[in-house]
Amino acid sequence: xxxxxxxxxxxxxxxxxxxxxxxxxxxxxxxxxxxxxxxxxxxxxxxxxxxxxxxxxxxxxxxxxxxxxxxxxxxxxxxxxxxxxxxxxxxxxxxxxxxxxxxxxxxxxxxxxxxxxxxxxxxxxxxxxxxxxxxxxxxxxxxxxxxxxxxxxxxxxxxxxxxxxxxxxxxxxxxxxxxxxxxxxxxxxxxxxxxxxxxxxxxxxxxxxxxxxxxxxxxxxxxxxxxxxxxxxxxxxxxxxxxxxx
Amino acid sequence: xxxxxxxxxxxxxxxxxxxxxxxxxxxxxxxxxxxxxxxxxxxxxxxxxxxxxxxxxxxxxxxxxxxxxxxxxxxxxxxxxxxxxxxxxxxxxxxxxxxxxxxxxxxxxxxxxxxxxxxxxxxxxxxxxxxxxxxxxxxxxxxxxxxxxxxxxxxxxxxxxxxxxxxxxxxxxxxxxxxxxxxxxxxxxxxxxxxxxxxxxxxxxxxxxxxxxxxxxxxxxxxxxxxxxxxxxxxxxxxxxxxxxxxxxxxxxxxxxxx
Numbered sequence: 001x002x003x004x005x006x007x008x009x010x011x012x013x014x015x016x017x018x019x020x021x022x023x024x025x026x027x028x029x030x031x032x033x034x035x036x037x038x039x040x041x042x043x044x045x046x047x048x049x050x051x052x053x054x055x056x057x058x059x060x061x062x063x064x065x066x067x068x069x070x071x072x073x074x075x076x077x078x079x080x081x082x083x084x085x086x087x088x089x090x091x092x093x094x095x096x097x098x099x100x101x102x103x104x105x106x107x108x109x110x111x112x113x114x115x116x117x118x119x120x121x122x123x124x125x126x127x128x129x130x131x132x133x134x135x136x137x138x139x140x141x142x143x144x145x146x147x148x149x150x151x152x153x154x155x156x157x158x159x160x161x162x163x164x165x166x167x168x169x170x171x172x173x174x175x176x177x178x179x180x181x182x183x184x185x186x187x188x189x190x191x192x193x194x195x196x197x198x199x200x201x202x203x204x205x206x207x208x209x210x211x212x213x214x215x216x217x218x219x220x221x222x223x224x225x226x227x228x229x230x231x232x233x234x235x236x237x238x239x240x241x242x243x244x245x246x
Numbered sequence: 247x248x249x250x251x252x253x254x255x256x257x258x259x260x261x262x263x264x265x266x267x268x269x270x271x272x273x274x275x276x277x278x279x280x281x282x283x284x285x286x287x288x289x290x291x292x293x294x295x296x297x298x299x300x301x302x303x304x305x306x307x308x309x310x311x312x313x314x315x316x317x318x319x320x321x322x323x324x325x326x327x328x329x330x331x332x333x334x335x336x337x338x339x340x341x342x343x344x345x346x347x348x349x350x351x352x353x354x355x356x357x358x359x360x361x362x363x364x365x366x367x368x369x370x371x372x373x374x375x376x377x378x379x380x381x382x383x384x385x386x387x388x389x390x391x392x393x394x395x396x397x398x399x400x401x402x403x404x405x406x407x408x409x410x411x412x413x414x415x416x417x418x419x420x421x422x423x424x425x426x427x428x429x430x431x432x433x434x435x436x437x438x439x440x441x442x443x444x445x446x447x448x449x450x451x452x453x454x455x456x457x458x459x460x461x462x463x464x465x466x467x468x469x470x471x472x473x474x475x476x477x478x479x480x481x482x483x484x485x486x487x488x489x490x491x492x493x494x495x496x497x498x499x500x501x502x503x504x505x
Contacts, residue, residue: 006340026362087258094483095476096438102460181352186442204358219355227350
């Protein structure tokens, strides 16, 4: 409650500063931004770019995190795969993946495919690392018990390893989701002809501050909404886990 | 014994070696122009050029300076905020919704506003690095300072330590493993943000070097810059781990890089 009060106070202060006569041109008040936002929604200036952005970030996120989770879980249980894959992944983990954008652009063009590949690459890492540790931290007693009761290896994997890795997998997914948006907007700011990152840059360079703020608000809303969706999915899937959410 | 050791090392390096071999074979086959796939020898030559020319060292320094100063600011502010939020219910009630509400919002979208506010020089980039790094540090420090063993707090208070002294001598050391976990998350973020902002708008730094080399079709130099950035990210991470093991000597890092 107090927190929302603070947020309201900040917005109120902003409104006051932005309505003073001597404020700089690039500061818009929250009310003005809201009005512009509604107008942009109605005029269809915004929605095509939102669609273009989502068509890049979602495939990248799904592809990268799916491969990351699957390989991470497998590397967590299979020693030969672990020895082959993990050193490379952990060694390249702190490398900023965005630097590969120019190379990928050279190879497969400057269109959507290169952006999707870079987003998938960035999303792969947190998912792999978390799934790997999730699989490795499976309680051994459960594995022994199920083997003892005659479970096959595939059953142990599906019924013991995967469920006990799930909380960490979701932690990885959440990091990847945030990363996918960062990468999306940076690739779009570097080169694109559509999308919210492009819209922000274009509005900025043509001094259309209203459009700039509108697209920033859209970016924020998109990031917030997708995070909430993921948390909702986690609550559904992990309903059995005692509430240690957030 | 030695044979299995050699085999183990070989297996660990197998993917890297295979990748490099395929790269060199493709580069030498003549299927692609050397602009698209330059050979390892040419990348090596450019790497040597980057390492020996003063101008490129300045670019490295620019990127390092921006990333590390943003990270340093974020660690000072983030640890302070996190500890205060962890130890005071009022501060947590004020600040926690602010942080959890704005956490999933990509701060990079604010970069154009920062350019207007702080200019196109280093300041806008440092501020963005600060903002992006602040979140993981605050979140982990907050969690760490809430999880301090109560017995330690009680005994310190019992022996007459003041509130500030308890924070500095008990809470911060006890939360140190968490704090370093936050630093370790924030460090690659700092590098990413620096490189991204330099690629978007800059006239110096490693990100600029990548975009400039690409625009002038010097792919070998671009890849050499990519190698430098990767090595830098790796070296900084190892440095952070070494620092952590030095300062938090009583608790070992779980086998993150054990092998």
